[in-house]
Amino acid sequence: ENPTMTTNASTAPSIQLGQRTVGPGQPVYVIAEAGVNHNGNPDTAKQLIEAARYAGADAVKFQAFKADRLVTRHAPAAVYQQQHADAPSQHDLLRRLELPDGALADLADHCRACGLDFLATPFSRSDLDELLDARPAAIKFASPDLVNKPLLEQAAYTGLPLILSTGAARRDEIDQTVGWLGQWHAFDRTAWLHCVSSYPTLPADAQLRRIASLADAYGRPTGYSDHTRQVETGALAVVLGACLIEKHFTLDRAQPGPDHFFSLEPDALADYINMIRTATAMLRSEERRVGKECRSRWA
Numbered sequence: 001e002n003p004t005m006t007t008n009a010s011t012a013p014s015i016q017l018g019q020r021t022v023g024p025g026q027p028v029y030v031i032a033e034a035g036v037n038h039n040g041n042p043d044t045a046k047q048l049i050e051a052a053r054y055a056g057a058d059a060v061k062f063q064a065f066k067a068d069r070l071v072t073r074h075a076p077a078a079v080y081q082q083q084h085a086d087a088p089s090q091h092d093l094l095r096r097l098e099l100p101d102g103a104l105a106d107l108a109d110h111c112r113a114c115g116l117d118f119l120a121t122p123f124s125r126s127d128l129d130e131l132l133d134a135r136p137a138a139i140k141f142a143s144p145d146l147v148n149k150p151l152l153e154q155a156a157y158t159g160l161p162l163i164l165s166t167g168a169a170r171r172d173e174i175d176q177t178v179g180w181l182g183q184w185h186a187f188d189r190t191a192w193l194h195c196v197s198s199y200p201t202l203p204a205d206a207q208l209r210r211i212a213s214l215a216d217a218y219g220r221p222t223g224y225s226d227h228t229r230q231v232e233t234g235a236l237a238v239v240l241g242a243c244l245i246e247k248h249f250t251l252d253r254a255q256p257g258p259d260h261f262f263s264l265e266p267d268a269l270a271d272y273i274n275m276i277r278t279a280t281a282m283l284r285s286e287e288r289r290v291g292k293e294c295r296s297r298w299a
Helices: 042-055 079-085 090-097 103-113 125-133 143-147 149-156 171-183 210-218 233-239 266-282 292-297
Strands: 015-017 020-022 029-035 059-064 117-122 138-141 162-165 190-195 222-226 244-248
Touching: 015 190, 029 042, 029 266, 042 059, 042 103, 042 266, 059 103, 059 125, 103 117, 103 125, 117 125, 117 138, 125 149, 138 143, 138 149, 143 149, 143 162, 143 171, 149 171, 190 210, 190 244, 210 222, 222 233, 233 244, 233 266, 244 266
Parallel strands: 029 059, 029 244, 059 117, 138 162, 162 190, 190 222, 222 244
Antiparallel strands: 015 020
């Protein structure tokens, strides 16, 4: 059964993200994933924040990394990255997409000025140190880092909420991470995202029923990190129990770059979020009742 329909909202697991309580029975928390769609330009990143506000998102998420710390100069770019970013190597690609030193704190301030939470994904302990200066509402982890024990441990002891994607992780790796987080007294500050690490994710590969499976297995607020190109996917994820949704967006999907082509432009992101809000409203109650409109019509 759908866990959002069978769980008592007053006792359901929840997590605090900024000013919002996130969990079953609460409004869905929508993370507009700017990622690297700023192309390394802080001014473009600010435009993305403003577009996310226009679309009705709750938070904007960026990525905190330096190419020299993340990849070797010999790591080849993925096929889709070569096709859409004309990058001979991962290092060359990521070097172009780095934000300047100090930019994250400035972007975090801009998010807060726009009434949005600021989130980011660090990829190393040095990245996390820089990110903490920006005072994020939570720390988001990409699924390959579920096995990165030193990074996870450092994040756990910050006391901040942790959001963890599961796309590239096996079940035994997720279980191992859950055990670590329990040892560090951080598990109750976690939310989990079902994710398919395919760019874009085809509709037949989305596996949205795994949202409920993750929620049942770990008893934490669970959502979906959406790499499909469809506008309706977020609403479908909500119907299947998602408490939070992460979705890539861009100012122009025709731009060169690794993520633009499967991201939503601002108007489409607004439609995407409106569908989520409509789905949430439709699921608000399972109580059978006669509304005022029906009573007045048949009076």
